[in-house]
Amino acid sequence: MKNCRLLILGLVIAVVSMGFVSIAAAGPIVIKFSHVVAENTPKGQMANKFKALAEKRLPGKVVVEVFPNSQLFGDNKVLEAMLLGDVQMACPSLSKFKKYTKVLQLYDLPFLFKDMDAVGRFQQGPYGQKMLSSLESKGLIGLGYLHNGLKQLSSNSPLRVPADAKGKKFRIMSSDVLAAQFEAVGAMPLKKPFSEVFTLLQTKAIDGQENTWSNIYSKKFYEVQPYITESNHGLLDYMVITSAQFWKGLPADVRTELKKCLDEAIAFGNKVSAEKAIADRQKIIDSKRSEIVELTPAQRQQWVAKMKPVWKKFEGQIGKDYIDAAIAANK
Ligand code: SIN
Numbered sequence: 001m002k003n004c005r006l007l008i009l010g011l012v013i014a015v016v017s018m019g020f021v022s023i024a025a026a027g028p029i030v031i032k033f034s035h036v037v038a039e040n041t042p043k044g045q046m047a048n049k050f051k052a053l054a055e056k057r058l059p060g061k062v063v064v065e066v067f068p069n070s071q072l073f074g075d076n077k078v079l080e081a082m083l084l085g086d087v088q089m090a091c092p093s094l095s096k097f098k099k100y101t102k103v104l105q106l107y108d109l110p111f112l113f114k115d116m117d118a119v120g121r122f123q124q125g126p127y128g129q130k131m132l133s134s135l136e137s138k139g140l141i142g143l144g145y146l147h148n149g150l151k152q153l154s155s156n157s158p159l160r161v162p163a164d165a166k167g168k169k170f171r172i173m174s175s176d177v178l179a180a181q182f183e184a185v186g187a188m189p190l191k192k193p194f195s196e197v198f199t200l201l202q203t204k205a206i207d208g209q210e211n212t213w214s215n216i217y218s219k220k221f222y223e224v225q226p227y228i229t230e231s232n233h234g235l236l237d238y239m240v241i242t243s244a245q246f247w248k249g250l251p252a253d254v255r256t257e258l259k260k261c262l263d264e265a266i267a268f269g270n271k272v273s274a275e276k277a278i279a280d281r282q283k284i285i286d287s288k289r290s291e292i293v294e295l296t297p298a299q300r301q302q303w304v305a306k307m308k309p310v311w312k313k314f315e316g317q318i319g320k321d322y323i324d325a326a327i328a329a330n331k
Helices: 002-025 042-057 078-083 103-108 116-124 126-131 176-183 194-202 213-218 244-248 252-287 297-307 310-318 320-328
Strands: 029-034 062-067 140-155 169-172 188-191 208-211 227-243 291-293
Touching (some): 029 042, 042 062, 042 252, 078 140, 078 227, 103 310, 103 320, 116 252, 116 320, 126 320, 140 213, 140 244, 140 252, 169 176, 169 194, 176 188, 176 227, 176 310, 194 208, 208 227, 213 252, 227 252, 227 297, 252 291
Parallel strands (some): 169 188, 227 291
Antiparallel strands (some): 140 227
16 A cells, blocks of 8 residues: 555656646747947847747747846957857847958948948849858858948047057957058057956056947947047947747747847847937037047048058958948948
8 A cells, every 4th residue: 555655646746747847848938149349239139139039929939138237248259158058149240250250240341331222222132131151151041231320440549540549559350451440540450348448548458448339338348438539440240049949949930020029139239229320429418528530531532542452452351342342321
């Protein structure tokens, strides 16, 4: 009798624990979304919008955990972490993929796109779309592009002509094109993570950096940089990335819905980016902490003349047809 009771108890425990296992296995899919910027930026707002849409449309099926401000991973580690399954989505700057593909270097070429509409036209065209799959051989999938905007040059002294940058140290993202761009004006580029930029500027370990209005504002670079040259010389744009293993392993209906949510979140983020380029610039002017240096057409032409030869240096790695397609998008 005692043995019989023990057997029943054993069976109950087994059934309950099997049930538990199956409940746990049927629990929501958790998507960790890691990024390095503040929440009040185009990328921060896009990620939060994606979370809101995905959790509303796939209730109980998907949970999105957003980690801003490099809380989970910096951009130099996030792609490795993704391949290990420690994070499922990220949105690094296109300047940070050098280890994985060379073609994306196109987006760092100085003075390539005349404005953000041209960037959008190029990205929606065949070359831009092809670039989304340039990471597939490395196990990563590009799900879409997100804009931040055009970059400006901030510094501890006014930069009007290229000679003003000579001998100065500038923080750059991990891009050889950006290194070549600063070397072309006799400056010293230093590849450093985004999370370190404010301290490097504040302690005067570096003289300047390049970034968009929203990053300069949200990370308070303008408080420690008395001059910002409105150069619009380069682009800061992003790719939303996931791992092929994670994405292809999702149930088809969930994957389709997530992609729709992401497309909507990106459209929202792009609207935010256009608004912030104007609003954050104005907030910096109003703060009176930093003076905006406007270039005359002749001064701007000097920067173009010095920096544009960088294109030739990287043409072989990027592909001339890609560069030509980008130029064509300006028309
Ligand atoms: C970002 O906008 O994601 C960071 C850009 C940077 O590293 O300067």
